[in-house]
Amino acid sequence: MKRMLLFLNILLVLSSCSNTTSVIKSEDNQWKHQKRENHLNNRNDSSTWDIKMLKQDQQDIDFGDSGPFQLGVFPQPKYDLIGKGSFKGVGVVAGQFEIKDRKIFMRSFFVKENSLNKARLIGRKDEVFFQILVLTDTIDNVNYNLAHSVVLSRNHPDYLGQGFISTKDNRIDYVAFITAENNAYAIVNTRIFDLSFGKTILIAPRKDQTLRSLQIKSPEMSSDSITKYTELLIKDEKVIEFFQSKDNI
Structure with missing residues (x-):
């Protein structure tokens, strides 16, 4: 009888915790929805715009080819309206690797630790939200015009990166983005990838x-660890087999 009472008490405690968690999640989603709505309103309210940043973007509009989308200059609400310290920076890590006689281009996008993502970073200075490795049959070490990429903060608190990698007879275009809610997706030559199933493509x-x-369930990575991770990744048998196929360029 005592065991039965103890079991029932445990069930009540677990049920209470589950209900509390559900309430927290519900309130959290409501908070996110309200923040999103406020941000949308600010986008439409010229009194919130960062005019200095807009003028600077106008001067830099001729950025050149950086991927599938022509860069647009939109007025953006002041970053601190999202919250002080909500933006600390974004960046790109690039690299070239070889698997025997095969050449691989690598690009990855990262967001620096800020007040919105610091809880999940657990001490890391930034987080890589997308990595792409592309097999190529041509390298330009003179003009460096066969590959280019850029990552942008102008959708703050969401961030978007894009780029391209050219082969002799093809061009791989890609775009990836991450939201403040930590939802991330990529598109590579019209194929969609949900990056919650793997940040490495x-x-x-x-x-x-x-x-x-081939989508890889890579570990949580920072800009400091991405190169070392890639060096280990290209030694994996499955990855070697993927890039070494006789049907590849």
Whole structure:
């Protein structure tokens, strides 16, 4: 009888915790929705815009080809309206790697620790939200015009990066973004990737003009660790097999 009472008490405690968690999640989602609505209103309210930043963007409008989208200059609400310390910076890590005789371009986008993401970073100075590795059959070490990328903060508190990597007969275009709610997606030559299932995307162009992709469930990474991770990744048998296929370029 005592065991039965103890079991029932445990069930009541677990049920209470579950209900509390549900309330917290509900309130959290409501808070996010309200913040989103406020941000949208600020986008439409010229009194909230950062005019100095807008004028600077106008001067830099001729940025050149940086990926699938032409860069747009939109007025943006002042970043601190989201919250003081809500933006600390974004960046790109680039690299070139080799698997035997195969050449691989790597690009990754990261967001620095700020007041919105610091709880999940657990001490890391930034977080990589997207990484792409593309097999290529050509390298330009003179003009460096076969690959380019850029990551932008102008959707703060959401961030978007894009770029391209050219092969002899093809071009791989990609775009990726992460939201303040930590939802992240990428598009590579019209294929959609939900990055919650893996932040690392491998692309292998084939001789017949088709493409192959492999999504990797990579660990949480920072800009400091991404290169070392990639060096280890390209030694993985599955990755070697993917890039070394006889049908690849």
